[in-house]
Amino acid sequence: MKGTIILLALFFLSESKGVINWLQNHLLLCPFKQTLGIDCPGCGIQRSILELVQGNFIASFKLYPATLPIITLFIFTIVHLKFDFKNGAFFIKMLYIGITLIIVINYIYKIFTHQLI
């Protein structure tokens, strides 16, 4: 089990971009975009995560601004459930509200700047 994890980490950290290249060619298709040809509020998160794995923070922010907060929310929730911080629940609530605001504002911004298609 540990060996596979170390191998995976080496695979991601190594210079060969085999995994990332494979992922870029096998992204899941959004059903909303498939039927109508318009972006849904969640479109762009996979591309943005791939950019983040490669280390391009600005590109990932431009593709989908809520990626980093969502990842921090996940990690913080896991750590909070394990160690039980004093104000952890409040912090999770605020992060969640912030993420929803970012998603909604990003979508409205996309509508007004004609980036949906």
Next chain:
Amino acid sequence: MSEEQLEPQENQPQPTPQPTSQNPFPPQNGGFGYGMQQSLPNATVVLVLGILSIVFCCCYGILGLIPAIIALVLSKKDRALYEMNPTAYTLSSYKNLNAGRVCAIIGLILNILSLLYFVVIIIMFGTGILSDPQKLQEMLKGMQ
């Protein structure tokens, strides 16, 4: 053989049953029994489901509704439990529960909005195509 050996042991006078109180966590030190407190049964589940509900908000809005509703129902049960006996459960788990409830409510609203948005867009596409019969025929030919 073994049963016969065991039976006399079972027939031995059992220890007198201790008086069991209705409350399994009797209030000590003026209602603050810190040693006896336990966390609410569904607090972490509610928190995780509430957070997951936002992840699935893009998939037609239906997939995200399921965890949000489950989280709301579970949190209602646990809140009732806590209000029945506040000293028996830890305060941090109650805070977790409330955070999960808020997350589930926000996720529910967002999912319903996205579902409505999807329906409105489909209606707009449908009326737009139906008002133009030539385009409709082209579309049907394209689909074949």
